[in-house]
Amino acid sequence: MTTNKKCQIISIANQKGGVAKTTTTAYLGAALARLNKHVLVIDSDPQANLTYALELDEDSQSFALENNLATMYESGQSAESSLIKVLDNLYLIAGSPDLIMTEVSLDTNPESVSLEPEAMLKNALQPISNRFDYILIDCPPSQGMLTLNNLVASDWIIIPTMASVISLTGLERMSEQIYEIAHGDPPLNSNLKILGVLLAKFRRDRRVELEIEAKLRSCADDFFVFKTVIPDRSQFELMGELKAQTGRKLIELSMVSYSLLPYLTLAMEVEKVLRAKTKPNK
Numbered sequence: 001m002t003t004n005k006k007c008q009i010i011s012i013a014n015q016k017g018g019v020a021k022t023t024t025t026a027y028l029g030a031a032l033a034r035l036n037k038h039v040l041v042i043d044s045d046p047q048a049n050l051t052y053a054l055e056l057d058e059d060s061q062s063f064a065l066e067n068n069l070a071t072m073y074e075s076g077q078s079a080e081s082s083l084i085k086v087l088d089n090l091y092l093i094a095g096s097p098d099l100i101m102t103e104v105s106l107d108t109n110p111e112s113v114s115l116e117p118e119a120m121l122k123n124a125l126q127p128i129s130n131r132f133d134y135i136l137i138d139c140p141p142s143q144g145m146l147t148l149n150n151l152v153a154s155d156w157i158i159i160p161t162m163a164s165v166i167s168l169t170g171l172e173r174m175s176e177q178i179y180e181i182a183h184g185d186p187p188l189n190s191n192l193k194i195l196g197v198l199l200a201k202f203r204r205d206r207r208v209e210l211e212i213e214a215k216l217r218s219c220a221d222d223f224f225v226f227k228t229v230i231p232d233r234s235q236f237e238l239m240g241e242l243k244a245q246t247g248r249k250l251i252e253l254s255m256v257s258y259s260l261l262p263y264l265t266l267a268m269e270v271e272k273v274l275r276a277k278t279k280p281n282k
């Protein structure tokens with residue numbers, strides 16, 4: 001399919017908890033920004049872990065209390081008024097515990113909230129999307145209306161997963177949900193596709209994980225598995241030491257240190273895969 005659109009909107013999604021969705025959103029976002037891309041990350045989880053992970057300064061924290069994804073849904077305004085600059089090239093729309101109430105209103109009485117309750121995020125992002133090369137959306141570990149809004153707004157999904165049998169079951173359920181959104185009657189977003197499955201917290205020293213990796217890669221017709229894997233522990237401990245020594249934020253350290261994180265390798269692979277998938281038809 002031909003697309004000349006500049007901004008790629010990618011949901012980082014898996015209804016299974018603790019598979020590194022938030023970590024991937026933060027560090028892939030930082031890595032793409034390090035590659036001089038203009039990046040917006042959105043925290044759509046009431047746990048607001050992404051917002052905490054980005055270690056906002058006090059002014060931004062106060063701003064985020066009044067201007068976040070929950071207030072955006074409530075007011076129906078464009079995303080413009082909620083943008084927070086985190087670092088050069090990296091912006092955030094903050095999460096908030098109030099997203100629990102947003103989800104309840106959207107689930108119980110969607111028409112009272114909006115005429116297009118599943119497309120509220122899509123509509124709010126439209127006026128600003130041309131300012132960014134990438135918008136990455138950190139999804140909560142559930143399949144409610146917040147996740148549905150994220151998937152309706154997105155072109156692509158990256159599915160982080162761990163190499164365990166139970167995670168494979170989660171992948172099947174994700175695939176079903178994506179199929180429903182892309183091919184339902186009517187389709188809510190016929191554009192939506194899986195960009196790739198990302199093996200995260202991966203342990204090469206465990207045979208069962210290697211076997212599951214091989215099994216996943218053999219399903220290449222169903223979904224692409226990124227060549228880059230994120231090792232368990234990765235260099236996070238080293239980053240923690242550097243943070244203590246330098247007093248700088250983790251996300252800043254990931255921007256200045258090329259060798260520190262496999263997420264930089266992932267960022268380059270994401271760019272390559274996207275170039276291949278969005279190449280205009282001759």
Ligand SMILES: Nc1ncnc2c1ncn2[C@@H]1O[C@H](COP(=O)(O)OP(=O)(O)OP(=O)(O)O)[C@@H](O)[C@H]1O
Nearest residue numbers: 016017018019020021022023141201231232233234
């Ligand atoms: N490569 C890694 N190695 C070790 N631990 C990791 C790695 N990546 C993330 N973690 C840790 O795993 C835990 C879960 O990560 P994260 O919060 O990113 O997952 P999540 O999928 O967003 O979780 P949730 O479903 O609750 O939103 C966190 O404590 C995080 O620090």
Ligand SMILES: [Mg+2]
Nearest residue numbers: 021022045049
């Ligand atoms: Mg999370």
